[in-house]
Each structure stands twice: as C-alpha cells, then as structure tokens.
Amino acid sequence: MRACLLFLLFCLPISQAGAVTFRAAIDEARWQMETSQFSCLLSQAIPSYGTGAFEHEAGEAVRFILTPTQQQQITGPARLVAEASQWQPGIAPKLLGVVRVKDSSGVIEVPATLAENMLAALYQGMTPTFNTDQWFGSPEMLKVGVSAANFQSAYTDYLQCVTGLLPANFRQVARTAILFPSGQSGLSDATRQRLDLIATYVKADNSVQTIYVDGHSDNFGRRLLNRDLSKKRAEEVTRYLVQLGLPEDKIITRYHGERYPVVPNNSAENRARNRRVTVRLEREEGTSL
Incomplete structure (x- = not known):
C-alpha cells in the first residue's frame, strides 16, 4: 500500500x-x-x-x-x-x-x-x-x-x-441480546456492563420512549418451566435497569419461553443463542441524532 x-x-x-x-x-x-x-x-x-x-x-x-x-x-x-x-x-x-x-x-x-x-x-x-x-x-x-x-x-x-461524548450512540444500543447459561437467570458482570451502557444512553436521550425487555429460553426441559425461566430472566434485567435509574413506566417486560428461537434448537451452540433476553429501544418517530 x-x-x-x-x-x-x-x-x-x-x-x-x-x-x-x-x-x-x-x-x-x-x-x-x-x-x-x-x-x-x-x-x-x-x-x-x-x-x-x-x-x-x-x-x-x-x-x-x-x-x-x-x-x-x-x-x-x-x-x-x-x-x-x-x-x-x-x-x-x-x-x-x-x-x-x-x-x-x-x-x-x-x-x-x-x-x-x-x-x-x-x-x-x-x-x-x-x-x-x-x-x-x-x-x-x-x-x-x-x-x-x-x-x-x-x-x-x-x-x-x-x-463529553456519550460512550455509545443509538445504533449501538438500540438492539441488545443478553445470553444466559442453561437453567440460569442471574446477570453476569459483562451483562451488567452492557446494561450500564444502555442506561447511560437512555438517560441522555429524551426521545427514547419505550424499552422492550423480552425473555426467551431454549427448548431443553419442560415447556412451562422454560416459560417461567424466561420470565425470571426478563424480570432480572428489568430490575437492574430500574436500579440504574430508568423509569419503570418506560419498560415493557415480556416473556416467551421457547416459542421464538432465533436459530433451530438442534445444537448446543444454537441453544446457547436462544437462551436470551433482548433489550430494544424505541424512540419518537422521526427522531434522528
């Protein structure tokens, strides 16, 4: 060159x-x-x-x-x-x-x-x-x-x-997938760091109107237990975001069990990707920063 x-x-x-x-x-x-x-x-x-x-x-x-x-x-x-x-x-x-x-x-x-x-x-x-x-x-x-x-x-x-710039922009925090070990719902240090980053951005950007927190699981085990586990995961994420100072009324928490896999549950690697909580930010329509 x-x-x-x-x-x-x-x-x-x-x-x-x-x-x-x-x-x-x-x-x-x-x-x-x-x-x-x-x-x-x-x-x-x-x-x-x-x-x-x-x-x-x-x-x-x-x-x-x-x-x-x-x-x-x-x-x-x-x-x-x-x-x-x-x-x-x-x-x-x-x-x-x-x-x-x-x-x-x-x-x-x-x-x-x-x-x-x-x-x-x-x-x-x-x-x-x-x-x-x-x-x-x-x-x-x-x-x-x-x-x-x-x-x-x-x-x-x-x-x-x-x-004085924020550590991240909207594109970098608007969609986040947080992965969990099998059967667990606790937050890792890396997960907390990611949620800290999301919270820092949301506090600065008044155009963020809604935070969707969706819990998911893989298909290992009983369906009702997986649904309950996805609920615990989503609630754990929401609880931490509220502790960081985000308004609870901005957060919509949902849980879906094994119903919406991102990949087929046909391998250990794929099941790991499906054990997740997604955090999605929605801003006012037409907002551009």
Missing part, C-alpha cells in the same frame, strides 16, 4: 498549476462548531464549492465529509494531499491517501485514519487538499482545499466536545 501511495505521489501531478481551485482565503476561513453529547461537528464552508466537515459521533471514530453544492464535480479518484499553506513557503506536500466519491452526488467520505491525518495536518498549519484530474467529467484539473486558518482554536473546542 505504501509503495502505491509513493507511486501516486511522484508519478501524478500534485502542484497542478492552472487547476481550478476552491479554497477559503485566509480572511474568509471560518470554522463552525456544533456540539452535543451525541456528536461533534466541526465544519468549514468552501466558497463556490460546498462544505467540508469533521463528524465525530458518540461511540465512533471521526470521519471527514466533503459535500459539494453541485453534484458530480468530482467523478473519479482524488488524491488527498497535505499542502503547504500560504504562510509556509518551502514546505513540501505530503500525500495522505487516495479517496473516491461516494456516488453520483460527488460526496467524499474520508475514513477515520485519513480524517485523523487531516486533523494533524491542519494543526500543523497545512492545507488538506483534494486533487483530481477530472472536473465535471472533463480533463480540467480540480483542487479543493480545507484552510488551516483559525484552526487551532477551533480544534481546542472540538477536543472539549469529544471528551
């Missing part, structure tokens, strides 16, 4: 004199910060092109998204290069990687490692720049740069936001 990047660095043009260039001037560069417990968004408008934004969602790594106001401005691969800013004469450019547009919209999503490298380059005063040999599908060269002007103070705000 490193050899391929070096090939692109030395064999493909980076300076692109005469290329169509979009980049905020020093006196135009503005960093906007949007903060919450759920995500941190650090963005910059790129005049006449669109926006570039670092998005850091709770429980996830940071990513960078370059969004054009007009579709299909970039149609092929683009070289992501840390270029010297206007106040850094003589500093050589550094190839960070090669990225591609997401779809016909022309949006580029930069993955975590490259996004972190972009943040480091900006902190050093350099300008991460997307270089491509095709603009709107023509052979016209295009450069789209993210200005480092005023970045360091914005980066301080970004770091403060990141330290």
